Amino acid sequence: MTLPAIPIITPAAWLGPEMRERRDWIYRLCAEEADELKRAAKRLAEQQRPLDRIAAADQPLPLLAPRLKAWLAELEHGRGFVLVRGVPVEQMSEEEASIAYWLMGLHLGAPKPQNSKGELLGHVRDLGDDPNTPGVRLYRTHAKQDFHTDGADIIGLLCLKRSKSGGLSRIVSSISVFNEVARRRPDLAPLLFEDFHWDFEIDAAPGLPRTLAMPICRYDGERLRTFFIGWYIRNAQRFPDVPRLTPAQHELLDLVEAVANDPALYLDMDFEPGDVQFLYNASILHARTEYEDWDEPERKRHLLRLWLTV
Secondary structure, three states: OOOOOOOOOOOOOHHHHHHHHHHHEEEEOOOHHHHHHHHHHHHHHHOOHHHEEEEEEHHOOOOOOHHHHHHHHHHOOOEEEEEEEEEOOOHHHHHHHHHHHHHHOOOOOOOOOOOOHHHHEEEEEEEEEEOOOOOOHHHHOOEEEEEOOOOOEEEEEEEOOOOOEEOOOOEEEEHHHHHHHHHOOOOHHHHHOEEEEEEEEOOOOOOOOOOEOOEEEEOOOOOOOOOOHHHHHHHHHOOOOOOOOOOOHHHHHHHHHHHOOOOOOOEEEEEOOOOEEEOOOOEEEEEOEEOOOOOOOOHHHEEEEEEOOO
16 A cells, blocks of 8 residues: 655645635636526527536537636646636526536536436435434535535536525545644554445445445545545444444544644635536535525525536
8 A cells, every 4th residue: 555745745735724815716707608608508498408418519618618628627637626606597597507507517527426316417405304314415404514525526516596694615625634634643644545334325226235345545656535424434333244443443534524624724615696616526525514594495595516527
């Protein structure tokens, strides 16, 4: 097992306070780009084609495509995240906004299913589910979500409607988290590269195993990649055939979450309607603060989610 030299120095190893000062990770669509996206979405909506029958070649977006290509490079080889503002969602129907967002995603990667039902475009909103019930997906509630990764190369969120209060998107560089874990506890850091057992029963398609064994971090000699969902690892302990977590493993999981939740590392984003956040999953952990929603159904917080394979 090859371990990286500490600290890992890369543009993806950023710190939250530095990003709050720089703000060069925020991009805004110009009027012409927004209009191009709006017209393309309207045209495709009129054709009544399902999203999965729409390809990037159907609407090449000559104005916006070069910027999307640059954002993809930033995601893969730069800081690992971008925030794009100005998608004209308030001038479009929900169907048109979904198509516009889908087109943006197609220029970054290929949409992939987000659950065992095969959903390619997810709806992130509070459906009234109890977050304390086993098996409930937290994105379907208003509860806090701790730091984790998702199951794709690139994760995208488009804000259609914001909450009454709360619901901040919180991100952190998983490389900076690794650097800090290794600095504080060099004895625990190697455990990140050893197998943990994960509970994937909620996501598993019929016939697939309920648990998988894999490490939190992988290093190929050039790049550190992280996949982390702490509660999936802890929940796997409910299966009697899964090895018990050692005290050191428990300590490591707690430390990763404590470091990720340090204000000296993380960055908050407060979404407005028309904001799109793209994250590179291998180098970013994301979380969400608890939120209070509006009483009126038409005003409730609503985000669209894409998982993209590059």
